Amino acid sequence: MSRLFNRDVQAYDALMKKRASSKKKYRLYHAPGTGSALVHACLHLAKVPYELVPVDYEALGPKGTAIPHLNPLGQVPTLELPDGRVMTESAAIALHVAEKFKRSGLAPSVTDPARPI
Numbered sequence: 001m002s003r004l005f006n007r008d009v010q011a012y013d014a015l016m017k018k019r020a021s022s023k024k025k026y027r028l029y030h031a032p033g034t035g036s037a038l039v040h041a042c043l044h045l046a047k048v049p050y051e052l053v054p055v056d057y058e059a060l061g062p063k064g065t066a067i068p069h070l071n072p073l074g075q076v077p078t079l080e081l082p083d084g085r086v087m088t089e090s091a092a093i094a095l096h097v098a099e100k101f102k103r104s105g106l107a108p109s110v111t112d113p114a115r116p117i
Contacts, residue, residue: 024082026050029067031057035090036077042097046104 026043028050030036034057043050055076059066064074070086071078079087079096087093098107108115 026082027053027080029053029055029070029076029078029080031055031060031076033057034076038090039077039079039093039097042094042106046097046101046106048097048101 026048028036028039028043030040030052031054040052055066060076061074066074067078068074070080071088075088077090077093079093081087087096095107098104102109
């Protein structure tokens, strides 16, 4: 048990060092054939600086080994924000990008009558 704990602590420490040394940009964890395509398109159209991190589709899921440190359900898309927070769910991420980068024109403003309620 302690070896497993030590390995998790080491992995967490390595992740924190990597985050601290990386430039502040979005990081999209994705896999082909999943809902990641929508998020990838939104980031691209909004001209947001981002990094694509491919995830093995076979390693996804709650018991998978792909991204449990970011998303306990092991699902993609998972978007790591520049401040280290993490978002999941394609629609929520798309709305976040549209709101954060309004000039992209991905969605009308919240106060715009053209935006559905």
